[in-house]
Amino acid sequence: MTVPYDTxxxxxxxxxxxxxxVLAFGIGANDVANSFGTSVGAGVLTIFKxxxxATIFEIAGAVLIGYKVSDTMRKGILDVSLYEGHEQELMLGSLSSLAGSAIWLLFATALRLPISGTHSIVGATVGFSLVCRGTAGVRWGALGSIAASWFASPLLSGSVSAAIFWLIRKTVLRSNEPLKQGLNILPLAYGLTIAINILSIAHDGPKLLMLDKVPWWGSVTTSLGVGLVSAAVVYTFVVPWQRKKILLSHSSAKNAEFCGTDLKETTALSVISEVPAAASGSELLNAEAPKLRGNNSASHLLLAAGGDAEGAPGDVDGILDEEHPDVSKLFSFLQVLTAAFGSFAHGGNDVSNAIGPLIALWSVYAEGSARQETETPLLILLYGGLGISTGLWIWGRRVIQTLGQDLARITPTTGFTIEVGAALTVLLASKAGLPVSTTHCKVGSVVCVGWASRGGEGVSWTLFRNIAFAWLVTVPVAGCLSAGCMAVFRQVITL
Incomplete structure (x- = not known):
């Protein structure tokens, strides 16, 4: 039985x-844009939806897989044994970490800059430790491996996303029959996405569901089985439904012509409905783009027919350069699925940033020991998930606009590749107990896919420069704020 350290x-x-x-609020306002910013930017989801x-999947990820990274954040960076006999000092240090990172996250969100919650809390933790124990209190080896992942994660995530996009562009977007090819790969895309998500939960999963006792081969078998079933369902029901839905939209477009619709406004619809089955998206663009560029009404109608009318950024020409409108329809819901996948991963990884120091604070008080032997309480993980969701609802649209619209032009197809590459990277890191930055992963994917799809003009390099600068100063700024808080505590509170 544990005894409180000091009531x-x-x-x-x-x-x-x-x-x-407050820190969880800041992470929700800043970091959750990583999960659904691309979906909003592509016009697939409204901010409300x-x-x-995000609320559902952030909380689920926090409770189900958040405990592993929480353990790293509260015991892996500092040598907590140095605080034995000085537990109050460790408690004040944990409070300083929370305060320093919260201040910096709220400030960055006000500037619409997507920064790393992981960077903030790690910098803040090191900051208070330098005040209390100097360089001896920091486990530099563990910190070095975490820091290395900060640079590796955007490169890895961007490379995975760019590779997936290259495959889709080669096999679907630039094929002779993009709609047919898109329908063919739809079951595979759904099956793999769902299988990876199930594996992230089942392999060494939460003790709450007793999944930690399932052997690795059992987790893999279950995930593959669910993925295959999902693919079969998509092939049997979703593919025919999507094909019928698209054909009906084409038929409606033709009927609009015969009902006396103005010729200029029907040009875009006729481009879609009358294109031969063997014509590719590129051929369609080459044949009709001159007409569309001189006809704004036609451009807007073509955009609407492609399923991107809701809040899609930029002009229509950039979307036509890469994506057949019918293919956009196929990938719209799939992007929602992958966004939910990413949100689940974010909840599992980044909830630790908000409540890692809080769990340390609670554990020291509850146990009376700096060693923190108890497991991460699920209720505190849930508390962090609720704080993250609150920040998203109240202030999240600021960074969603930066990541989903301003940094690069995003379509359902590119958004899907961005979501999958970034979420896969984050989930693998979470299972390894490594607190990588979801911000770095998502921004790396957005930049790499934006460059791969449209070259140098596909990315706002000025905005990326500002984001990169904010990344560089996050650790020292959060560290200084935390160190300042700790210095004040040492002056006003008797230790």
Missing amino acids: SLIWLVVVGFLVAF ACIL
């Missing part, structure tokens, strides 16, 4: 919970 310090725990909620889905 007179309950105020520290209460303040810690309040500050942790994105917030609803």
